[in-house]
Structure formats: C-alpha cells, structure tokens
Amino acid sequence: MITCLSSVHEALRDDMHVLRLAPSVHSVRVALRQLLLTAEGQAQEGRADRARG
Numbered sequence: 001m002i003t004c005l006s007s008v009h010e011a012l013r014d015d016m017h018v019l020r021l022a023p024s025v026h027s028v029r030v031a032l033r034q035l036l037l038t039a040e041g042q043a044q045e046g047r048a049d050r051a052r053g
Helices: 006-012 025-052
Strands: none
Touching: none
C-alpha cells in the first residue's frame, strides 16, 4: 500500500508492506496552486453559463 498519511502508515506497517510518500513543501504548493487555478476556471465557466442562461 502507498499512503501519504503517517497515521495510516503507522497503523498498517506491522501487518503489510506500506510505503509512505512525504511530498516536499514545494510539491504541495504547486499542487494547491493548480487546484486553485482549476477551481477558479470552473467558477468562471459557471458564471458565464448562468449569464448566457
């Protein structure tokens, strides 16, 4: 199993092979920025659809 959650890793590591991924701060910032841009784009599309409505 692969997880990013330390609690899941701790709970399962004695029962199975578990790999914990720990992303860098930079990677988390890039992912959050991309998520924000995607959400903003979807919000703008929704507003445009309602305006055409």
